[in-house]
Amino acid sequence: MVTEHIVSKFDQDLSQLDNLIAEMGGLAEHQFADCIKGLVRRDTELAEQVIANDKRIDAIEVAVDQHTISMLALRQPMADDLRVVITALRIASIIERIGDYSKNVAKRTVAITQSPPVGPSRTIARMGTVVQGMINTVLDAYLQRNADLAEDVRLRDEEVDALHTSLFRELLTYMMEDPRSISACTHLLFVAKNIERIGDHATNIAENVYFLVHGKMPDESRPKDDQSSYTVIDGDEQETK
Amino acid sequence: MTEAIPNTPSAATLPLDSVSEAPRNVKYHTRDVNVFYGDKQALFDVSLDIHEHEVTALIGPSGCGKSTYLRSLNRMNDTIDICRVSGAIELDGVDVYSDEIDVVHLRARVGMVFQKPNPFPKTIFENVAYGPRIHGIATSKSELDFIVEESLSKAGLWKEVKDRLDEPGTGLSGGQQQRLCIARAIAVQPEVILMDEPCSALDPIATARIEELIDELRSNFSIVIVTHSMQQAARVSQRTAFFHLGDLVEVGETGKIFTTPDDQKTQDYITGRFG
Numbered sequence: 001m002v003t004e005h006i007v008s009k010f011d012q013d014l015s016q017l018d019n020l021i022a023e024m025g026g027l028a029e030h031q032f033a034d035c036i037k038g039l040v041r042r043d044t045e046l047a048e049q050v051i052a053n054d055k056r057i058d059a060i061e062v063a064v065d066q067h068t069i070s071m072l073a074l075r076q077p078m079a080d081d082l083r084v085v086i087t088a089l090r091i092a093s094i095i096e097r098i099g100d101y102s103k104n105v106a107k108r109t110v111a112i113t114q115s116p117p118v119g120p121s122r123t124i125a126r127m128g129t130v131v132q133g134m135i136n137t138v139l140d141a142y143l144q145r146n147a148d149l150a151e152d153v154r155l156r157d158e159e160v161d162a163l164h165t166s167l168f169r170e171l172l173t174y175m176m177e178d179p180r181s182i183s184a185c186t187h188l189l190f191v192a193k194n195i196e197r198i199g200d201h202a203t204n205i206a207e208n209v210y211f212l213v214h215g216k217m218p219d220e221s222r223p224k225d226d227q228s229s230y231t232v233i234d235g236d237e238q239e240t241k
Numbered sequence: 242m243t244e245a246i247p248n249t250p251s252a253a254t255l256p257l258d259s260v261s262e263a264p265r266n267v268k269y270h271t272r273d274v275n276v277f278y279g280d281k282q283a284l285f286d287v288s289l290d291i292h293e294h295e296v297t298a299l300i301g302p303s304g305c306g307k308s309t310y311l312r313s314l315n316r317m318n319d320t321i322d323i324c325r326v327s328g329a330i331e332l333d334g335v336d337v338y339s340d341e342i343d344v345v346h347l348r349a350r351v352g353m354v355f356q357k358p359n360p361f362p363k364t365i366f367e368n369v370a371y372g373p374r375i376h377g378i379a380t381s382k383s384e385l386d387f388i389v390e391e392s393l394s395k396a397g398l399w400k401e402v403k404d405r406l407d408e409p410g411t412g413l414s415g416g417q418q419q420r421l422c423i424a425r426a427i428a429v430q431p432e433v434i435l436m437d438e439p440c441s442a443l444d445p446i447a448t449a450r451i452e453e454l455i456d457e458l459r460s461n462f463s464i465v466i467v468t469h470s471m472q473q474a475a476r477v478s479q480r481t482a483f484f485h486l487g488d489l490v491e492v493g494e495t496g497k498i499f500t501t502p503d504d505q506k507t508q509d510y511i512t513g514r515f516g
Binding site: 003004005006007010076077078079080081082083215216 | 508512
């Protein structure tokens with residue numbers, strides 16, 4: 001904030017909002033790291049822990065909701081203050097979604113560990129690292145009100161999309177090679193999709209940070225590289241491999 | 242096969258209020274207005290256009306010059322001996338400070354409503370009938386009756402006072418008195434109404450009535466309102482001008498001024514960080 005408000009309680013309310021988002025975001029980042037770790041190490045205990053911890057993120061979202069509603073009613077924020085309140089409301093709901101996806105990955109981990117290990121855990125780990133970095137950076141961008149940093153996150157989503165597409169092809173190949181892997185691979189397809197969605201959500205937060213700083217949504221469309229929706233592997237391709 | 246999606250305006254480009262539906266005519270054209278009280282300069286090179294059928298709100302901290310600017314529009318500053326005005330203030334292209342302008346006629350065209358309701362110590366009927374009678378707008382009793390009823394109706398007061406028109410105007414409640422003053426201002430069929438904090442002495446219900454009235458009046462008049470309540474400016478106006486220390490800092494569409502103002506000073510003022 002540039003200058004302080006005449007009513008100092010207003011400043012306290014605004015910083016309380018930042019604290020809640022920081023806590024919620026930190027928790028979501030941690031949950032995501034744990035769900036990937038649980039998947040890669042086939043650690044069901046860690047996965048169960050992720051599933052249980054999601055409640056804490058939901059509880060903070062409720063707190064953010066209440067706090068923003070009372071600020072709108074009692075302080076009538078204007079201009080940049082209004083944007084702080086509105087973006088906090090939006091970002092909290094996005095973080096809650098990120099938490100849900102992490103929980104979903106953890107649930108699938110429990111299922112996947114019941115089958116023998118299948119190949120592409122390295123690509124998943126790689127995707128996880130990139131997405132975790134995006135979450136981390138976008139939260140910094142929010143707390144620093146740094147639109148350039150947010151833009152940087154937006155651009156990184158392209159790599160996640162590319163990894164998702166390649167993972168999709170890889171998993172299809174595994175399933176064609178060995179039908180016994182279909183159960184685990186199907187779960188992994190959903191896991192990959194969940195991680196890709198988390199990347200999209202980090203990008204949405206980045207857009208909200210841009211809006212917070214500049215008062216408008218970023219206009220130029222960002223590069224996308226998710227071709228998994230069009231991906232087909234036919235038998236010929238399989239043989240030439 | 243793909244069908245072309247018809248071109249629809251995106252939500253971001255839609256106006257917040259009905260301001261930009263058509264280009265508005267400029268009613269008041271003011272350029273480089275400077276106002277001095279003796280040696281003290283109260284306004285510095287203010288250039289602002291007041292549009293027809295729009296409510297223009299003037300906001301800013303105390304002593305910023307917004308009331309001075311408002312009062313220079315219908316030469317209310319003439320009553321102050323040490324007051325000097327320079328620059329161009331044109332109403333429909335005619336300089337209001339030129340020698341040919343009849344000040345009394347000007348003030349009939351440009352009505353004013355003040356902070357405190359100030360009805361004449363006369364009956365409700367006389368309060369409204371006085372202006373049309375002395376300006377020769379109404380000649381017969383029936384014409385006068387018509388104007389009084391019409392003005393009181395437009396001011397949203399007719400139903401409340403129609404059975405007590407011969408009672409003193411000062412006997413009404415504060416909110417009713419203010420609406421009586423608005424009826425008195427519109428009875429002489431002005432083109433512009435200047436309002437200097439018209440709601441600051443009223444309770445929230447009376448304020449809401451006046452605000453509703455302002456919005457209705459804008460289809461017939463151009464309105465300039467000085468207000469200390471930023472929420473009020475946001476609610477009633479289509480354009481907002483922010484004054485600070487005698488300068489016009491920023492003027493623009495009200496939705497923009499209160500969401501994404503261009504100037505840091507405007508931002509600090511409307512968000513309550515001034516000081």
